[in-house]
Amino acid sequence: MSLPQVIILNGTSSSGKTSIAKALQELLPQQYLNFSIDSILYALPETDLQLMKQGKTITRAGYDWPSLVRGYHYCLPALLQAGCHLLIDNAWCDRNEKRELLTELAGYSVALIGVQCDIEVAQAREQARGDRAIGLVEWQAPIVHQDMTYDLDIDTTSIEPQALAIKLCDQIRHQAMWRGAVETLEHLNIYN
Template sequence: MTPGRIIFLNGTSSSGKSSIARELLDILDDGVFFHLSVDDFNSMRTRRELGPREFDAALRRTRLGFHRSIAAMAEVGNDLVVDHVLSEPWRLADCLTVLPPEDVLFVGVHCPLEELQRRERARGDREPGLAELQYGQVHRHGDYDLECDTGTASPRACAERIKEFLPRRPTPTAFSRLRELLDQDRMPRR
C-alpha cells in the first residue's frame, strides 16, 4: 500500500491555516484529501473545568494522539492536509519521529503580527494575545519546503501555490533535513 501524502501547514493561531486547508480540499484533484486540524482534536475534549496541571497533561496527550492519528491515516494511504501550531519544540520533534519525512510537504504559514492581532479581535473565539505568544516560536526551527504569507496573499492563492508545488517536492524534504538534526541531537525536544 502506498502511503498518503501529507501537506503539513504550520503557523500561529489566526494565521490562515484552516482557510488554506479548506481551499486545498476544493482544488486538489489528484487524490482524496482529508483535513486534520489540531483545533478539531481540541474540540473533542471534555468541557468540564480542568486545573492547570490536568489541563497541561491533557493538552500534551491530545497533541501526541493527534500526531499519531496523522501517521495512521497516512500509513493506510490517505492524503492529508494538516493544520497545526508547532509552538513548542517537542511538538515538532514528535512529528519528526512519528511521520515519514519523505511524505511530508512542510509549509510555513506566515502573517504579520498586527494582522494576526486584528484577526483575533475580529474572530472573538480566541484568547487575546495567543498569536502573539506563539509568534516567535512556531517558525523557530527555520526550515520549510514552501512558505506563504496570508498577509499578502489570499488563502486561495496560497492553496494554488501549494498545489502547484506539491508534485515538485524537494529531496530531501524539510522534514528529512530536520529529522537528521533531531537524530544528531542538534534540535531541541522539550
C-alpha cells in the same frame, strides 16, 4: 509527478492555515483529510472546549494536555497506514512536539510549508474572530518557525486564502523533492 502523502502547514494562530487547508483540499487532484489538534480538541466536552477557547483553566479530572497532543500525533500514522493522505495544520511551539510528530511521520513523503503573516495583521484577525484566546499570536510568533526548514513558504498578510491555495497547489504538484521534514528532524535530533 506524485503528490506528498502529508502536507503540513505551520504558522501562528490566525495566520490563515485552516482557510488555506480548506481551499487546498478542493483544489488538489487527490483527496486529503484536514487534521489538526482541533480535530482532537473538538471531541472534548463542550464546556471544556469553551474554557480552552477563552484561555481559561480546565479543572475536570482526566484533562491532560500532553495526552491530547500525543493522541493527535499517534493517530496520524494510523490514517496514513490505512491509505489516507493528510493535510495537517499546526502552530508548533514546542520542540518536543515537533520532534515527536516528525518522528511519527518518518518514512512518508512530507511537504513542510511555512505559513507566514505579519504579526499585527494576525493579531487583528485574532481580535475579530472572537474564538481564540487573545495573546496567542503574540506568544507564538517568536517561536513557531524556530528550527524549521520549509520546502515552501507562503505569506498570508495581504493575499486571500483562495489565491494562495491556487498558487500553493501548483507548486505542490510540480515539486519533485520534499526534504524539509527530514532536515528539520535531523536538526532537532542534533541540537535538542
